Amino acid sequence: MTLTRRTFPGFAALFSLPLAWVLLLMVVPYAIMVAVGFWTRQFPLFYPDFQFGNYAQILADPQYTTVILRTLKIAALVTVCALLLGYPLAYFLVFTIRSQKVRNLLYMSVIVPLWVSYLLRAYTWKIILGTDGALNSLLVSTGLVSAPLDIFLYNQTAMVVTLVYIFVPFMVMPLFTVLDNIPRRLLEASEDLGVGPFMTFWKVIFPLSLGGVVAGATMTFCLSFGDFVAPVLVGGPDGTMVANLLQTQFGAALNWPLGSALATLVLALVLILLQLSSRLDRAGRIDL
Amino acid sequence: MTSSPIVALDGVAKRYGAFVALHETDLAIAEGEFVTLLGPSGCGKTTTLRLIGGFEQASDGRIAIAGQDVTESPPYRRPVNTVFQDYALFPHMSVAENIGYGLSVRSGRLEKTERRRRVAEALALVGLEGMADRRPGALSGGQRQRVAMARAVVRRPRVLLLDEPLSALDVKLREGMQVELKRLHRELGITFLMVTHDQTEALALSDRIVVMREGRIAQIGSPTDLYDHPATPYVADFIGAANLLEAEALGREGDVCAFRLVNGATLRSRRREAAGATTGSRVTLGVRPERMMAARPETGAANALDCIVMERLFHGDCLRIELAPEGGGKPLFAELARTALPATVSAGSRLAVHIDPDDVMVFDAGGGK
Known part of the structure; x- marks a missing residue:
């Protein structure tokens, strides 16, 4: 499309700010990050360089590969749990609730926690899972255990639980949208052709909702992968994730080149994942 | 109907809260019939079809298909299949997978080779042999329609339900598909129950038409029956077209009955329903536009109305004339052969229309709505 003289000023006015935003706050910082990843460090200073020592290290x-693998594992677990929780919920909202009002209300109740500070929501689980927390009080008061247990908090399970709680709306939202867009006629057609509700789900609803599954899983995975709050609040000594490592490199360890190299690796991983997911999504895309 | 009906509705009603979509309705459809539910939107025809298909639960009454009470059965346990208005093809499956879908499940499980044979047979039936691997998204509207038909008949239902099957097609295609539907009905020999709001479609295809209005059956009959002997002005106007004239019965003269129109003119009817009109009662007369004949004004032609021509519309095969009766009254429409009217007769001319007493339909007093 060629721009005519007449529209150019308007076009420039409209897009210069977002363009500048993207350039200054995204492209330039990423460039700096990638560049610094090749620098060398001679404590306490960094020198411009082009070498792969940081990556080799x-x-x-x-220590680093363990944390990266652990982060992948936790993110995958969070994604699977969020899917197992979010799919039935979205399905219930779309297909079981008949009243539009009730449906919207319940959907909002899933979304509303997003308006509460992320830190607060993570902190809640510290209160729930702690030794003198809500869960222990319940167990003790019902007599299931005699004394408070300290097995709930400060481990990877607590991290998964917390992250699932925080990120499950990002799974439910795309699933809700995609399920809500499946024409009811298709379900009627399936039943009309002698197929019961169970097989109708597996042969019609689920295949048509794959786009939402991919979108929700991608978001949940990427958000969990980059999280650094849950490890600090509810993760134990073996709860460190990649984001915490990054924080350390830029903070306490004062090794920006290494931190940049690590960040570049994380970025590459996430980009590969996004690429895969968009390919999956395109392969399964269907015009309804 | 001597044998037991394939579909029987017994006092079936459907209510949504205070709204009644279908009042208590009885309907029996014979095996092999092509029956059409005809009416404007909101008349309850689609509700009736959906009740039979199992997509809605009846609020009252019983539904039997092939002698089985299916009132409470879900759609997947009824021996019927549906061609949906928007086809409802599965977008993630190929044409062949769509058609074979109903054959792969428990209730209709078949050997793989048998399944393939049946799908191929169904594809051939609707003339889509080369399209088996296409996705519905890559098909034209007419082709999708054929896939929907094939998918619905491949399970060999006792009754095929068709919900406005041709409404999404353009006019030319629709006429072609009408012939196809008729052929399919003959070849398959199963019962077709179709919903439509298009009266020409209903007249062309059906063995019997069920005219519906406001959640009730207005009249059931063969197309010729409904056309020649409509029970109400509503049916007269919905099946074909009719000029409806308010009149007062004057009395009998032999086998004809005379009626006075609001402008003072007199029309006579020799039809059997005219005999029932008591002198002085208010009735509605119905005259089909195509049954009117042009006559010279003031020649004293029997059973004629003197009118002023308001518009002369050329319709290719005929002329459509809008007429204002002299002395007042609602405007009339007449359909005349091209040759029946000299070119000199145009807007403003005087024209008498002659109507055979056999063509003056009479509807009961108070039935003018």
Whole structure:
């Protein structure tokens, strides 16, 4: 499309700000990050350089690979749990609730927690799972255990629980949208052709909702992958995730080049994931 | 109807809260019939079809299909299949997968080779042999329609339900598909129950038409029956077209009955329903536009109305003339052969229309709505 003289000023006025925003706050910082990843550090200073020492160190040191693998594992677990919780919920909202009013109300109740500070929501679980927390009080008062247990908090399970709670709306939203867009006629057609509700789900509803599954899983995975609050609040000594490592490199360890290299790796991982997910999504895209 | 009906509605009603979509209705459809539910939107025809298909639960009454009470059965346990208005093809499946869908489940499980044979057969039936691997999204409207038909008949239902099957097609295609539907009905030999708001479609295809209005059956009959002997002015106007004239019965003269119109003119009817009109009662007369004949004004032609021509519309095969009766009254429409009217007769001319007493339909007093 060629721009005519007449529309150009308007076009420039409209898009210069967002363009500047993207350039200054995204492209330039990413460029800096990638560049610094090749620098060398001679404590306490960094020198511009072009060498792969930082990457070599990350890949050679089991400390880093362990944390990266753990982060992948936790993110995957969070994604699977969020899907197992979010799908039935979205299905229930779309297909079981008949009243539009009740449906919107329940949907909002899933979304509303997003308006509460993320930190607060993570902190809630510290209160619930702690030794003198709500869960222990309940167990003790019902007599199921004699004394408060300290097994709930400060481990990877607590992290998964917390992250699932925080990110499940990001799973429910795309699932709700995609399920809500499936024409009811298709379900009627399936039943009309002698197929009961169970097989109708597996043969019609689920395949047509794959786009939402991919979108929700991608969001949940990426958000969990980059999280650094849950490890600090409810994760134990073996709860460190990649984002915490990054924080350390830029903070306490004062090793920006290594931190930048690590951040570039994380970015690459996430980008590969997004690429895969959009391919999956395109392969399964269907015109309804 | 001597044999037991394939579909029987017994006092079936459907209510949504205070709104009544279908009042208590009885309907029996014979095996092999092509029956059409005809009426304007909101008349209850689609509700009736959906009740039979199992997509709605009846508020009252019983529904039997092939002798089985299916009132409480879900759609997947009824021996009927539906061609949906918007086809409702599964977008993630190929044409062949769509058609074979109903054959792969428990209730209709078949050997794989048998399944493939049946799908191929159904594809051939609707003339889509080369399209088996296409996705519905890559098909034209007419082709989708054919896939929907094939998918619905492949399970060999006892009754095929068709919900406005041709409404999404353009006019030319629709006429072609009408012939196709008729052929399919003959070849398959199963019962067709179709919903439509298009009276020409209903007249062309049906063995019997069920005219519906405001959640009730207005009249059931063969197309010729409904056309020649409509029971109410509503049916007269819905099946074909009718000029409806308010009149007062004057009395009998032999086998004809005379009626006075609001402008003072007199029309006579020789039809059997005219005999019932008591002198002085208010009635509605119905005259089909195509049954009017042009006569010279003031020649004293029997059973004629003197009118002023208001518009002369050329319709290709005929002329459509809008007429204002002299002395007042609602305007009339007449359909005349092209040759029946000299070119000199145009807007403003005087024209008498002659109507055979056999063509003056009489509807009961108070039935003018």
